[in-house]
Amino acid sequence: MSYLTGPRLTFTGKFIADVSTVNNHAYAFQDDKRYTADDYASWHIGYWNPYGTGVWRLTDCVVTGAVNADGSTAAGDPVIGLTVADANDRPPAKMVDLDTEQQMVSAIWGLLVRLAGKDGADLLRGEFDVASFTDLWWRNWAAGPVFEHPPHPPAYFGASFQSVLRDLSWGDVGASPFLTAFKAAAADGLLSIKFNVTGYNAGYGVNPPDNTRYLPNPPGFTTGLMTGTIGIAARDEPRFYTPGRQLQPTSSNLMAPGNRFGYATAVVDEQRSLLTIDLGNSIPFKTWRGEMVDEPLHIGYFGGSDDFNRLAEITPDNAWYETTAGICTIPLTDAQRAAIGSSPLTVYSPTLKAVLGSESPDGRAVCADQFVFRMSPGDSATTTLWATRFGKPLANTAIAVAFDSTGLQPSNGVPVGEPESALSFDDTVTTDARGVATLTMKAQDPGTPRTVTRKDGEIVIDGQIYGIRPSFPDATPLSYQNAYDFISVLVWSGYAVPEQPTWEQDIKPILVEYANLYPVMLPVLDMGNYDSVCKHLYALQTAMALPVEDPNYMPVVRDLSPAKSDAVLKWATNPIRGVVPPPKPTPVADPSAVAAEALSWAAAPSAGSPILRK
Amino acid sequence: MTTNTLWAEAGPVPAAGTKATDLAKPASHTLFVQAKPPVTIEEVRYNLQLAVELEHATLPVYLQAAYSLDDAKNGVIANMIIGVAMQEMEHFCQAANILVAVGGHPAIDDPKFVPSYPGGLPKEIGTQPGQEKFIVHLRPFSKDQIKNCFMVIEEPADPVDIKDAGLLRASSDIQDNYRTIGQFYEDIAKALTDLGDGVFSHSADGQVYGMLGITPILGLQDALDAINRIIVEGEGTPTNPTEDGGADMAHYYTYYEIYKGRKIAKGPDGWYFTDETIPYDPTGVADILDDPTQADYPAGSAAAIQSQSFNTYYSNLLKALHQAFNGRPDAINNAIALMFDLKIQAKLLMNTPLNDGSGKFAAPTWQYVP
Known part of the structure; x- marks a missing residue:
């Protein structure tokens, strides 16, 4: 199943990601400091969207295509043209980073997806399981005419999200044969959803040599383009990954401009003899929100004699992309189906006479389903690892699991991935008959490894961030590799809830960070001010006591440990002020960290920086 | 005025x-x-x-x-x-x-x-x-x-x-x-x-x-x-x-x-x-417009995008209230949350310059979004 098997619908439109950016830099996490409006106006502290709300929304999305289970298009079905929208009766979804040192798995929280009929009545509502993006790459070759000045680098990138919709409620879908069949196919009460995001507008960059900040931001600031697919999910499948055939680009650096191909996934429906390949996040655009690179592509495989065997040719363009979300379904002959069962699927460019992307020669891939975790000391969490060979389950196979911090983005002077003793897991797990292995992770108190003394104060970032990568023990450079296929884990520092917390001693040190890093809230609620917090105590208590998946959960950024959250909630029941603790001793700056940050600042905004700070 | x-x-x-x-x-x-x-x-x-x-x-x-x-x-x-x-x-x-x-x-x-x-x-x-x-x-x-x-x-x-x-x-x-x-x-x-x-x-x-x-x-x-x-x-x-x-x-x-x-x-x-x-x-x-409407904000401008969001939250608030008084009293929690969002969004708009030479700032238009 998954969105690549069975009936699916395609939608296209826009999204708004009004993310906040003061927290993008570790150096902004200063203990005991309040920023001013001038600080927020500065690129150094405020960065490109200091007053971001964290809101993530769907806008202007319509159904552009529908494909029946047999691979035929449901042309003329009334589902075409319907609106795909987010919640209309509750607060909007939020998008937040996992951590200042891991901004490559930003997740959407509390999203409700709706399919609205022509009369406005909902035909379908489903809750989107919290999901993070993956497969970020430099997808737009050039900025294009909209920008008067060079855009901030996020404009160039593309990425994708995959998740499931659950708690489905259906309206009267009788008028649409497609939706009637779609509803019947969703027997497990789950839908699979995947969307591609690109053409994001993060304003103008601040680039050498002049480092000028250009304002106002260009039209469409905080918006981007998306195409997406909703298909059928089954309970026993991964929610965030499709264990099919994984194609990797031949290019070695997807974070640089000029790439021709990004990661792709395909599945074979053996019963119906169909190959479905998702190129939705694989084909670049010539310019930002401009024309897709429209050279023909051959989809095929390498046979035993190393000859390329073509299965289909497509010529992508924007209309194709918007109506298919980049997904092609290709009927296979029995011979073709048999041949690709043990041969690497390949995408070939007849124009360049070059392979753009391919499965690995051995056809193996392994990936975690849920790949982002937040854990407290003492917590245990599990994820499943899905191993395949040419898309089929790889049973009874050992999977090596090891720390790997290479996908994190440590700031200068801020350690990541240590101490390793705070996160434990088996270094080898074995897949079952379905090719699935369970990985259990146990967290302990990492202490406060990210308390770093600098010249202008102390950076305090709670807990520690870890990367864990599953791989085949016998992997070689020819094996399938995707830098994004690792598990990110934030382990919070241990914290004992005080017997009787007071504002000055216990709560202000926790909450003032939110006042500092999320200034959009300041005119309404100053989290660093006793009177302001007391005035809004009811709202704060309500929001902080919600499940973290709720769109209205606070803090929006979801980086507060449950123990500290408990302390705030405990204090709120008896909000005593207490006495101001004595000042901390003046910190002594680590000169190497200071020098490193100075160098980093010179390098960070450059368009070619391999580390994209959103 | x-x-x-x-x-x-x-x-x-x-x-x-x-x-x-x-x-x-x-x-x-x-x-x-x-x-x-x-x-x-x-x-x-x-x-x-x-x-x-x-x-x-x-x-x-x-x-x-x-x-x-x-x-x-x-x-x-x-x-x-x-x-x-x-x-x-x-x-x-x-x-x-x-x-x-x-x-x-x-x-x-x-x-x-x-x-x-x-x-x-x-x-x-x-x-x-x-x-x-x-x-x-x-x-x-x-x-x-x-x-x-x-x-x-x-x-x-x-x-x-x-x-x-x-x-x-x-x-x-x-x-x-x-x-x-x-x-x-x-x-x-x-x-x-x-x-x-x-x-x-x-x-x-x-x-x-x-x-x-x-x-x-x-x-x-x-x-x-x-x-x-x-x-x-x-x-x-x-x-x-x-x-x-x-x-x-x-x-x-x-x-x-x-x-x-x-x-x-x-x-x-x-x-x-x-x-x-x-x-x-x-x-x-705040130096804001009198009787603003969504049409006052150029398409794609920060004011237009944030105003449309305000109107969406306002309309969502009315829907949440409607649900609360029509069989789903728990929906009042969504309404209360949306009131908070509305205030943040209003303050955000009133700090969003119109960039039209007037020196004025955007403001909520309180319009219904179906």
Whole structure:
């Protein structure tokens, strides 16, 4: 199943990601400091969207295509043209980073997806399981005419999200044969959803040599383009990954401009003899929100004699992309189906006479389903690892699991991935008959490894961030590799809830960070001010006591440990002020960290920086 | 841009200890409500629905003014207006609960529910014949807005100290019209009393309570108490502008105090200004458009995007309220959360420059998004 098997619908439109950016830099996490409006106006502290709300929304999305289970298009079905929208009766979804040192798995929280009929009545509502993006790459070759000045680098990138919709409620879908069949196919009460995001507008960059900040931001600031697919999910499948055939680009650096191909996934429906390949996040655009690179592509495989065997040719363009979300379904002959069962699927460019992307020669891939975790000391969490060979389950196979911090983005002077003793897991797990292995992770108190003394104060970032990568023990450079296929884990520092917390001693040190890093809230609620917090105590208590998946959960950024959250909630029941603790001793700056940050600042905004700070 | 330059500024703040001689409304406008005293339960439900609409109709204009104030410079005034708005929300919920308690279904999620600006109040609330039509503008805070909009909306039945100023139009009253919202509510109370306890469901099911001091309407006496609270909070009593004689001023007098810049308190022979001033700093008001609409913001501009989001949250709020009073009381939590989002979004808009050379900032347009 998954969105690549069975009936699916395609939608296209826009999204708004009004993310906040003061927290993008570790150096902004200063203990005991309040920023001013001038600080927020500065690129150094405020960065490109200091007053971001964290809101993530769907806008202007319509159904552009529908494909029946047999691979035929449901042309003329009334589902075409319907609106795909987010919640209309509750607060909007939020998008937040996992951590200042891991901004490559930003997740959407509390999203409700709706399919609205022509009369406005909902035909379908489903809750989107919290999901993070993956497969970020430099997808737009050039900025294009909209920008008067060079855009901030996020404009160039593309990425994708995959998740499931659950708690489905259906309206009267009788008028649409497609939706009637779609509803019947969703027997497990789950839908699979995947969307591609690109053409994001993060304003103008601040680039050498002049480092000028250009304002106002260009039209469409905080918006981007998306195409997406909703298909059928089954309970026993991964929610965030499709264990099919994984194609990797031949290019070695997807974070640089000029790439021709990004990661792709395909599945074979053996019963119906169909190959479905998702190129939705694989084909670049010539310019930002401009024309897709429209050279023909051959989809095929390498046979035993190393000859390329073509299965289909497509010529992508924007209309194709918007109506298919980049997904092609290709009927296979029995011979073709048999041949690709043990041969690497390949995408070939007849124009360049070059392979753009391919499965690995051995056809193996392994990936975690849920790949982002937040854990407290003492917590245990599990994820499943899905191993395949040419898309089929790889049973009874050992999977090596090891720390790997290479996908994190440590700031200068801020350690990541240590101490390793705070996160434990088996270094080898074995897949079952379905090719699935369970990985259990146990967290302990990492202490406060990210308390770093600098010249202008102390950076305090709670807990520690870890990367864990599953791989085949016998992997070689020819094996399938995707830098994004690792598990990110934030382990919070241990914290004992005080017997009787007071504002000055216990709560202000926790909450003032939110006042500092999320200034959009300041005119309404100053989290660093006793009177302001007391005035809004009811709202704060309500929001902080919600499940973290709720769109209205606070803090929006979801980086507060449950123990500290408990302390705030405990204090709120008896909000005593207490006495101001004595000042901390003046910190002594680590000169190497200071020098490193100075160098980093010179390098960070450059368009070619391999580390994209959103 | 003021409706009446005479009232654009309140003049010097009165000295402490002087008598509040102009406490009564000078009546540049007097509102009336078409008097259709309800008799049947259907008519009571109709008027309660109208009450729900009326209580809601004041919120955008009150909140626009309150949110336009910089809390650091004009926090006292902002809190006073928000205090009034919170009571309007409470009245909204009380009226909706009574409607539910007598078998009605409050209709809240409807484009017709949302006023447009400049415009009038809901359709059965109008201007006294012979007067200039009363038009509500969506504006930032100003003394003029307080005087010519808020105090008109909140005019009590019988302003105290009427001897000094009087109601200019008192003699022109038409028998068929309610002079005030309080009278409108009193007729609902009377009809409910005549209909008796039997029209109530005697169940809290479907009602929304537990916040803003609201308790469920379980029978006639609860409904009468709730209506009394609405009248007293909104207008005070005929002889006392404070609610129940306490420290909280009824809405009209709260706005009078803001307008004058000084609190009032009851003296031996009337109302006097006290030592407590209500400071107003004209530099602490957002420089925003009057009567803005989404169309004022160029497509794709930050103002347009954030305004559309505001309108989406506002419409979502109405849908959440509709659900809360139509079988899903828990949806009130979504409504409360959305109120918080609306305030953040309003403040964000009022800090978003229009970049059109005017130097002005964007503002919420309070429009319905289907």
